[in-house]
Amino acid sequence: MAWKTLDDMELSGKVVLTRVDINVPVADGKVTDPTRIERIKPTIDDILAKGGKPVLLAHFGRPKGQVVPEMSLGLIKDTVAEVLGVPVKFATDCIGSPAKEAVAALQPGEVLLLENTRFHKGETDNDGQFAASLAALGDVYVNDAFSAAHRAHGSTEGVAKLLPSCAGRLMQAELSALEAALSTPTRPVVAVVGGAKVSTKLDLLGNLVRKVDYLVIGGGMANTFLAAEGVDVGKSLCEHDLADTAREIIKKADEAGCEIVLPVDVVVAREFKANAANEVLPVTECPEDAMIFDAGPKSVARINEILDDAKTVIMNGPLGVFELEPFGAGTFAMLEKIAEQTNAGALVSVAGGGDTVSAINASGHAKDFTYISTAGGAFLEWMEGKELPGVVALG
Ligand code: 3PG
Ligand code: MG
Numbered sequence: 461m462a463w464k465t466l467d468d469m470e471l472s473g474k475v476v477l478t479r480v481d482i483n484v485p486v487a488d489g490k491v492t493d494p495t496r497i498e499r500i501k502p503t504i505d506d507i508l509a510k511g512g513k514p515v516l517l518a519h520f521g522r523p524k525g526q527v528v529p530e531m532s533l534g535l536i537k538d539t540v541a542e543v544l545g546v547p548v549k550f551a552t553d554c555i556g557s558p559a560k561e562a563v564a565a566l567q568p569g570e571v572l573l574l575e576n577t578r579f580h581k582g583e584t585d586n587d588g589q590f591a592a593s594l595a596a597l598g599d600v601y602v603n604d605a606f607s608a609a610h611r612a613h614g615s616t617e618g619v620a621k622l623l624p625s626c627a628g629r630l631m632q633a634e635l636s637a638l639e640a641a642l643s644t645p646t647r648p649v650v651a652v653v654g655g656a657k658v659s660t661k662l663d664l665l666g667n668l669v670r671k672v673d674y675l676v677i678g679g680g681m682a683n684t685f686l687a688a689e690g691v692d693v694g695k696s697l698c699e700h701d702l703a704d705t706a707r708e709i710i711k712k713a714d715e716a717g718c719e720i721v722l723p724v725d726v727v728v729a730r731e732f733k734a735n736a737a738n739e740v741l742p743v744t745e746c747p748e749d750a751m752i753f754d755a756g757p758k759s760v761a762r763i764n765e766i767l768d769d770a771k772t773v774i775m776n777g778p779l780g781v782f783e784l785e786p787f788g789a790g791t792f793a794m795l796e797k798i799a800e801q802t803n804a805g806a807l808v809s810v811a812g813g814g815d816t817v818s819a820i821n822a823s824g825h826a827k828d829f830t831y832i833s834t835a836g837g838a839f840l841e842w843m844e845g846k847e848l849p850g851v852v853a854l855g
Contacts, residue, residue, distance in 0.1 A: 733784065
C-alpha cells in the first residue's frame, strides 16, 4: 500500500487526531447497530498501546453546518465508551476552546470524542481554516473512516494534508479486502449487483464489465436489462428509457469477455406486500399486470453453479425484494452458497452497502463472508473505480 500505517508512526505522548465513522443508527435514544463502533476498536487499542492519546473526529447525520441537538455525538458517547471498553471524554465543539481544553485535560488511557464535525459548514466545504483549526489540536492524523472517504471534507481530506498522516487498522482492512476482490482478484471473479435502478449504477456497471468474468444482475435493475432485450416485464420496476444504455453495457461486456447473468425465471406477484400471492414463471411469461420480486429457482441454480467454480465474489445489492417474505428466497439461497464456498476455503467473498449488509445479516451468514465492508457510498464509488479523496490524501 502507498500510505503509512500505525506501524510507521511514533505515537508516545502524542495527541492522535483519529477520523472515525461512528455514524450509527439510533432509535429511541439507543444505538441499534454498534458495528461501526466495534470496528474502530483495533485502531483505538493500538494508539493507546503505543502511548498515544486518541482524539476522535466524526460526523453524525447531515446537520448541514448547523448545531442540531438530535445529531450530537454526546448522545452516543456512553455507547462508544462501552464498546471500546475505555473512558471516553466529550468536548461540546470539535474546534475552539472547548476542544482545546478537553485535549489539554486528556489523561493517558483516555479517549476524547469531539462533537459532530458537520456542525461547522467548514467541514463539508473542506474549508482550509476549519481544517487548520482541527490540525492545531493534534500531532498526528489517523484516518480510520473508509466509509466516509468518498467525502472531500475538512476532517477526511483537508486535515490529512496538514499533519503527519496514516491509515488506521479498519481503513487498512477495508482497502486490502477491496484490493483482493477487484484490483488483484483470483479468477474467476463474479460481481453481484442489485438495486432498484440502473440509472444510479451506470458507472458501476461500466467499470465492472471490464474487470469481472461474470456480472450477475438482480433486483429492479435486472428488469431494465430484460426489457432492453425485448422481454415483457409487465408492471415491474423498470427504466424503459434506459434500454439503449443497457444494450451498450451488454455490448461492452461482450467485448470484454464478461458474461452478464440475468434471470431465466422469476417470482411474480400483483401486490407489493409480504406473503402476496405469487408464482414462479419463465422470465418470458411475466403477466401484464404482475411485478417481478425475485429471481426464480432456475436462475439461482445457474448463479450458484457459477459460484461453485468462482474464486472471488464481490456483492453490492440483493437479487430481489428480500425484506418481504417470501421474496428473499433467491437472495438467501445465493448467500447460502457463498457462505458454503467461503467456509470451504474455495471462495473469497466481499460485500458492502446498506441493503446488502441487511440481507446478509437477515440470512445469518455475516460471519461466513471473508469481509463485510462498513461502507455504503464509499464502497460503491470504489467499485466504480473512482478515487476516494480521503484515501488519496493519505498518499
Ligand atoms: C454513511 O453513513 O454512509 C457514511 O457515514 C457517510 O455519510 P454521508 O453519506 O452522510 O456522507
Ligand atoms: Mg451514505
